[in-house]
Amino acid sequence: MFRLTALALLACATPLVAQEVNVYSHRQPELIQPLIDAFTAETGIAVNIAFVDKGMAERLVAEGDRSPADLVLTVDISRLLQIVDAGVTQPVQSEVLEANIPAAFRDDADQWFGLTTRARIVYASVDRVKDGEVTTYEDLADPKWQGRICTRSGTNDYNVALTAAVIAHHGEAGAKAWLEGLKANLARKPDGGDRDQVKAIAAGECDIAIGNTYYIGQMLNDPEQKPAAESVRIVFPTFEGDGTHLNISGVAMTKAAPNRDNALKFMEWLSGDTAQKIYAETNYEYPVKPGVARSALVASWGEFTPDSKSLSELAGLRGAALKLIEEVDFDG
Numbered sequence: 001m002f003r004l005t006a007l008a009l010l011a012c013a014t015p016l017v018a019q020e021v022n023v024y025s026h027r028q029p030e031l032i033q034p035l036i037d038a039f040t041a042e043t044g045i046a047v048n049i050a051f052v053d054k055g056m057a058e059r060l061v062a063e064g065d066r067s068p069a070d071l072v073l074t075v076d077i078s079r080l081l082q083i084v085d086a087g088v089t090q091p092v093q094s095e096v097l098e099a100n101i102p103a104a105f106r107d108d109a110d111q112w113f114g115l116t117t118r119a120r121i122v123y124a125s126v127d128r129v130k131d132g133e134v135t136t137y138e139d140l141a142d143p144k145w146q147g148r149i150c151t152r153s154g155t156n157d158y159n160v161a162l163t164a165a166v167i168a169h170h171g172e173a174g175a176k177a178w179l180e181g182l183k184a185n186l187a188r189k190p191d192g193g194d195r196d197q198v199k200a201i202a203a204g205e206c207d208i209a210i211g212n213t214y215y216i217g218q219m220l221n222d223p224e225q226k227p228a229a230e231s232v233r234i235v236f237p238t239f240e241g242d243g244t245h246l247n248i249s250g251v252a253m254t255k256a257a258p259n260r261d262n263a264l265k266f267m268e269w270l271s272g273d274t275a276q277k278i279y280a281e282t283n284y285e286y287p288v289k290p291g292v293a294r295s296a297l298v299a300s301w302g303e304f305t306p307d308s309k310s311l312s313e314l315a316g317l318r319g320a321a322l323k324l325i326e327e328v329d330f331d332g
Helices: 002-013 029-043 056-066 077-085 095-100 157-184 194-202 214-220 260-270 273-282 296-300 311-316 318-327
Strands: 020-025 046-051 071-074 113-125 208-212 232-235 246-254
Touching: 020 056, 020 260, 029 046, 029 260, 029 273, 056 071, 056 077, 071 077, 071 260, 077 157, 077 246, 077 311, 095 260, 113 157, 113 194, 113 273, 157 208, 157 311, 157 318, 194 208, 194 214, 194 232, 208 214, 214 296, 246 260, 246 311, 260 273, 311 318
Parallel strands: 020 046, 020 071
Antiparallel strands: 071 246, 113 208, 113 232, 113 246
16 A cells, blocks of 8 residues: 555656657748647647747757757758758658658758748739740740839748759859849839739739749638739749759758657658648648648649759759849849
8 A cells, every 4th residue: 555655646746748849940830830739639749839030050059959949840942951051950760751751852861851842933913914925934034024023032042042943954154144134124122022922913013923832822811812812823934944943841850859759750740641731731832742632722723843953952052042143133
């Protein structure tokens, strides 16, 4: 009796170990909240999100082994590789991740893993742009678009990645000429986010704009933004002789990872059917896991062939792309 009572008292006196995973995210928390809610409901593991818009790699370096972060979530391959190159991540070997994520969307050294893809496409006015009027990224530098294009800042991660893809296809000289031509065609100084470009088309400020696919889905699901979204159609431009530029959202485990087991569970879960369906239906992104269907809306936009240049190659050209963007004073 005494032994049982002592064990019971000891159990009551010992604090329960919190089941949690801590995430530094480049994505706004509200965009991944449906994923967090579903994961916690299924596993009982709490997910704590800290939104870190800038300086994530520097923050992790400064924190070192004391970092509370288990995982990082990013919205761009270049940002993901910056963090890996800073030496603050660790390789993750997982049969689940290997089975769910095609090799093209994960690191050969198991340092990073893609979770979704998104295409960098053209929003075109349904009233002022004819079908087939713009078909390639190279077209965007054609003088016929003078005063007709809107875009966000050239130094935005998505546009830096697109410029890196132009370098991959045409070299630095070709990319510089393309940037100069694109700048000459702008209807206004680069400003705002991708949704703002759609609104500018609706307001008649420009006829086409550069943006990511999923923003249209989000706008169509918002009664206030739906009219603007309905004023454009999605065009999947290609590079001449190749395909449409893709980027990823991705995840990596930090070197510190105080909750490594839970972090691995979250990584594997994010690559699985439930999370991939949430990404598809809620965020209008393209799942990376084969066999997971796109949302009906995204499927209605049509098919496209992805560009053949590897994500790692494009990430390696980020510095050169940013230098060219600054040389032509794209935002000036």
